[in-house]
Amino acid sequence: MASISMTVNGRTVSGEAEDRTLLVEFLRSNLALTGTHVGCDTSQCGACVVHVDGKAVKSCTMLAAQASGSSVTTIEGLANGDVLHPVQKAFHENHGLQCGFCTPGMIMAAVDMIERHGGDLDEATVRSELEGNICRCTGYHNIVKSILAAAAEIGGARQAAE
């Protein structure tokens, strides 16, 4: 058994888990953070994307023990209380989700994408950056639209702050 302690959504958590426990299993089972989903066995669908130390990773492809000592953000930690993150808001306003299953991973991937590219995102880049996130409902049309809208809003807010 591994003793695991990490910061999740700003809260220090610790627990015991088998060494083979995946980060996604630790989040879902030990911490009851069921917003992070598992949609495949081959590290391709991206439903499990969370941020570890500020970077998007697939929590199905990382042991919980590997993440021990790290800071993890999941979909549950993205909003600031009742105030949605601009990416969450954009997905809502642009109908960027249907069944909602891929959505947490999509949103976490989008936040990471926007952070890396700043306001400098176009449709082709967004589509290429979504390589690791599969959606079966939306045809991606409104996901792309949502991410571009959020990028514009975040970029605009940054500009205004500068």
Add this chain to the structure above:
Amino acid sequence: MGVAEGIGARVARKEDRRFITGKGRYTDDMNVVGMKHAIFVRSPHAHARIKGIDKSEALAVEGVIDVLDGDQLAADGIGNLICGWMIHSRDGSPMKMGDWRPLAGDTVRYVGEAVVIVVAETKAIAREAAEKVVIDYEELDAVTDLVTAVEPGAPQIHPVAENNLVFDWTIGDETAVEEAISDAAHIVELEVSNNRLIPNAMEPRATLGHYDPGEDHYTCWTTSQNPHVARLVMSAFYNVAPENKLRVIAPDVGGGFGSKIFIYPEEIVCLWASKRTGVPVKWVADRTESFMTDAHGRDHLSTIKIALDANKKITAFKIDTLANLGAYMSLFSSSVPTYLYATLLSGQYDIPNIFANVRTVYTNTTPVDAYRGAGRPEASYLVERAMETAARQLDMDPAELRRINFVKTFPHETPVIMTYDAGDFEASLDVAMEAADYAGFPARKAEAEARGKLRGIGFNCYIEACGIAPSKAVGSLGAGVGLWESAEVRVNAVGTIEVLTGSHSHGQGHETTFAQLVAERLGVGLDSISIVHGDTDKVQMGMGTYGSRSGAVGMSAIAGALDKVEAKAKKVAAHLLEADESDIVIENGEVKVAGTDKKLAWHEVSLACYTAHNLPDGMEPGLKETSFYDPSNFTFPAGCYICEVEVDPDTGTTQIIQFVAADDFGNIINPMIVEGQVHGGVAQGIGQAMLEGCAYDPESGQLLTASYMDYAMPRAHDLPSFNVLTTTTPCPSNPLGIKGCGEAGAIGSPGALINAITDAIGNNDLSMPATPQNVWAALNAK
């Protein structure tokens, strides 16, 4: 449009908040005290006899609760899985339904068939124990291909089905068709295969079965599109429990596309195992299990012969189809290649004579059933590939050939038992051609050619049938269930409203659109309206969501209940306001006497219904009404899709330059949600056309595309943004004028893609999926 959040408004979805904050509740998120975990031991062989099962080593693993097999299941009286739609062959004999046990009996017939369930403290322990179950198989020859399956000498899969033939069914007048063919000025012939697809809802199937011995009652949480049908079938046919002792809950469901209509072995077995073991049992599919065991879609091979007269008017279609049903008959498998397929073979065209012969076959593959579109994509693809081929052979503009043959007056009776009630096919063709700048295509093609690229453009004018009905008619065609829908509208004392619907939302946005209908009718805000679905303990019997039926049928039931609510509210208001009932109107959340300033707030009326202090004599208290709606006809969404592609001749890679969808869905409640349905449907159609192809090893019967490593799912960069447009002819067959929009995209797009690619490469002989390799091969085979 009378209300800001009413019919026609682009309202952002009410249900989004829980999904975007990680608070959705899917079946795998459900946990109950004492719950244990199941792993199914599945057949590694496509066809084998089971000579013995040794469970002793598995039972000895620490943490294992029990290991159960098919003999124990049968001994407890659990029944076989059934197909609920009876089809008779042309000789009058009934379809040949082979036995399908929830856990295999003495024979396994496809890779992935469930044989044993292991229940253990954790999933990891269950998996380890599952590896220790020793099953002695005697391998048998297998057949996976539908043509080989019906050849003499093919391995026989079910004793009941000679030559693996399930049924040999026909529709239409064969003699009249043969006469028309012999009189024809032109004959066009084409063979078309419709590739086998694996649905891949992003949420893998899952179930949690919980038997409560204190109440002798079962609860089943499951990934279902139709929990009431699941309960009915598990009760009436599988003998799991009587309906009043079985609660089925389909909570948030992560996509279905048809694959979650059917009742699968796992739900049945987990409920039974829960009673056997005394613990709640949860099973969640791995993706590879989903690939192997979710009902697959399509897998047809068809030939079509078109007869045309000298004026290029079509006089007959003759169609011959082989359809692969897989190893067993899934719940609605027989209806897909028959009444959901052959009845649409007239397309958008006025064709006096049609004859179709459909033969369905068993193979050693995963059962095949309805997948988004279910029969209609097969019909549309066949007809529209044939129309494009005919235009090419006759050297005509493909739009022009279609125009000559369009149905132009309604209602229109086809020779394949459909009555098209409304439509305007030229309108959608015109809208699509203009949006695609069809006139400018030759210049674009020339420009691409100058860059060494091949441009092509293709049409697909589809028609489909939704809201399968009326129940009496489908019953006469063999359906085992009625296809109505129910709704209950509960107005609470304070005026807030709950709508209980038999429809089930797994991405379609019912919590928003259904509330918009109520807002439109009563003028109350969306926040005070809740839509309740997916739980047989809460909602009266309903039929669920599939076949694009929830708008046309489900909302019509809600409209029916609202009629009754309004009628009662008006009676009460007339009584309280001392006015004539016929003068009462309901507007903007108020109940008014028309032409006066006399009015009551909506909640004052509802409160009056519940205090019952002052109701008209003889009136019952309360304000709650139920409606069961049985449509008078199918609905007929139709439209025109145009796709323009550019092929790289060096690699065979196809890039979609533009995709235009012009749909006629009748009246639309929420355009934003409808567009989303089209986007998703088109993406699945493009997936079928260019990427997705289920493959089996023909020798071993192993599924070669059992993960995303080998099954090509459409990703964002495979697709363009779509240009989605609508034209409107309201549907005359239901009170809201709705036709349905859930499947159109998947029905209308594959043909547009393949017509465009074959146009680009100048070779009409190209099968789906048009992967770069296949396109490159077709280019070089010219």
Add this chain to the structure above:
Amino acid sequence: MYATNYHRASSLSEAEQMLAAAEEGKLLSGGQTLIPTMKQRLAAPTDVVDLRHVAELKGISVSGGVVKIGAGTTHAEVAGSADIQSACPALAGLASHIGDPHVRHMGTIGGSIANNDPAADYPSAMLALNATIHTNKREIAADDFFVGMFETALGDDEIVTAVSFEAPDSAAYQKFPNPASRYAMAGVFVAKKGGTVRVGVTGAGSDGVYRASDMEQALSGSFSPDALDGVSVDPGGMLSDIHGTAEYRAHLVKVMAKRAVAAA
């Protein structure tokens, strides 16, 4: 996944000790291949030794035209490195298209070459760049390092610590991805240094990554796409599966090679 024991090494020597002490140990770098393989129960190490916290394996340096990349450097770090972008933009470009953004945040160059997946991108670059593979024991020329599919010259107790190569005059990588897995179905890395041209091919060959010597010869004479017109790729040496026949892969190798030369 079968049960395993997780160890976190904080230095190379600690990693060596942990690996030596394990019954059947495996090194865990980014884990983007090893963990999926363990999840599929196709690998069952008794112990995994996490290298992510070993400082000696980190970092990128360019000096005197020699590029050195620590084995623990992630694909995202290689792709985003201004030094690599300047010294060998083709390698930065290659790294920016491995897997997806999430995989690139975890996966490392050392892990990729040590695994030597026949469809991985990096091995083709290592061959074409005539790279040296540094381990805790020795230095190995790329030509000697990649032995066959999933096979390298590494010993059981050997740990890749870095790769190094002389910056090429020009180079480019072109990949044709498998439509399903998105791994290379044919990936060609072309590098020119002085009068020497080297061509590494991944994803296509039935023995894994290889050098296309006839292409190298043709391009050494004239570094232009047309120089490859006369070169034929033998389908006999190609992989063949449901995604691409040997003939198609052979064809793609040539198309990708020409495109790489054009882009270099």
